[in-house]
Amino acid sequence: MPVIRSRRVWLGATALTLAFGVLTLTGPAYAGEPTGFGDGSTTEQSGGSNDTTIYAAAKIQYSGSVAKNGATGNVTSSDVNWTPPPCWYAPYLGAKAFKKKMTEDFETAKNTPGMNGTAGAATAEEQRHYEDGFGWADTPGYKDYNVEKDGEGMFWAGVENPNEPDTLKRMACSDLPFWVENGEAPPARYPQAIRPEILAALAYQHMELPDTKVTLAPKATTKVNLPTWAWLDKATFNDVQATAAINVPGFNIQATTTAKPVALKLEPGTDDAQTYPASGECTINADGSIGEPYAKGKSDETPPCGLKYLRSSGDGTYKLRATITWAISWTGTGGAGGDLPDGTFGNEQAVTVQEIQAVNR
Incomplete structure (x- = not known):
């Protein structure tokens, strides 16, 4: 019987978060058409499994009039209280890929947002969360890393905004990676899950306006x-x-x-x-x-x-x-x-x- 209790603790001030790159290993990846969440649709997948493709928390692609190399643009908001998101949750790995990372490369996996490099009992507890259904009041556990659902969704993880100067704000998206079915919205308890509004704010942050020479x-x-x-x-x-x-x-x-x-x-x-x-x-x-x-x-x-x-x-x-x-x-x-x-x-x-x-x- 899985243990249920609340998981609202900070697991370490030296937590590392995922970078923006995409690491593709050898092997086939999904070939189906992706869909947006919230539309109630599902995705037909073909061409193998995504257990060979590691997405460093879904790299954001920018286009149009934006600063080069991911730099902040030149727009100054007229609202001094407005700031772009310091962090967010985004698709990270499919079920098999996540299991592989957690079981074969756990020293690296511990640095996944929400894992925070913890060791000992906390690490064992987190492994049980994905292997044996161990959960908390607001965070249900998983059986065998959800591998029976491979291809039907992805684990999501936190991402730091590299342009955010406040370290603590960057590290705020520190919950354990969580599962989201294809075509479904992330659970409501993750308001920082990536969505169009967050992408719009990030596009604003990177926007490059022309010189104003009258x-x-x-x-x-x-x-x-x-x-x-x-x-x-x-x-x-x-x-x-x-x-x-x-x-x-x-x-x-x-x-x-x-x-x-x-x-x-x-x-x-x-x-x-x-x-x-x-x-x-x-x-x-x-x-x-x-x-x-x-x-x-x-x-x-x-x-x-x-x-x-x-x-x-x-x-x-x-x-x-x-x-x-x-x-x-x-x-x-x-x-x-x-x-x-x-x-x-x-x-x-x-x-x-x-x-x-x-x-x-």
């Missing part, structure tokens, strides 16, 4: 008390998309995060300046552009988006900072979708301001 008239050199027009053309300033996806046997989800430019903020780089409008924030036009290009004959008009310097920059320059606000939304597998906090990204460009009493243009 067109100025006059260009890099302007005059004191002369209105300087600023604008961004729609043709050079479009929506940006980033996609994060997981595709392993029995599990296939993705989410695409879209950034749409909605406003431009101008910061002259000195207090001796005025902005148009006074807030310095230029909203997007109906055609997707921002501001209005200068045209001959408008020198006496106030630009809808621009600025005016009131003092010369002397022998140096002012650092005009142009920051774009982007509205962030996402769509994902199964028709999921929603909004994420606005993002911002900007850069600086040098402006020389000369002291000239009269200017004709």
Whole structure:
């Protein structure tokens, strides 16, 4: 009769979590079409068993406008309280592969998230959990590592977000690996199980937005008390998309995060300046552009988006900072979708301001 009790203990502060790579050993893998969880569907599998393919917790594939080599992108969230997920649970191994790792390479398996390198009685207890049905109040046990269900699901394990600076937060997904049937959602007691919303947040974290270099008239050199027009053309300033996806046997989800430019903020780089409008924030036009290009004959008009310097920059320059606000939304597998906090990204460009009493243009 299996022992049932609660398993809500921290098994070690030096726990290791899985890396993002995929290690494929020799031998056949599943050849069936994966499905997303939550749709009630199952997966036809063929071509052998997945006991020869080890997924390091389902490597996430990024595409679109994303930073290289898994780096964090250049988007800054407008919500200081918003952060991407520090860790999550994702598909790890099929039943036979998990048994093989636990029985033939247990020294390595002990470092699986939730195992945490523990030894002695705790290690024996964890082995019994997968071999003999030993369980806890909220974590049922397994018989012979669920090998009779090989091909019908996968064990899931925790993954650290390598871009999360807080070590304890990264290690929070430390529950023992758990079984999820193909086409089924992970148990509700694992709210950090990977899902489209988490992928959308990770796509946001890795998104790379284009440089924000506004067109100025006059260009890099302007005059004191002369209105300087600023604008961004729609043709050079479009929506940006980033996609994060997981595709392993029995599990296939993705989410695409879209950034749409909605406003431009101008910061002259000195207090001796005025902005148009006074807030310095230029909203997007109906055609997707921002501001209005200068045209001959408008020198006496106030630009809808621009600025005016009131003092010369002397022998140096002012650092005009142009920051774009982007509205962030996402769509994902199964028709999921929603909004994420606005993002911002900007850069600086040098402006020389000369002291000239009269200017004709």
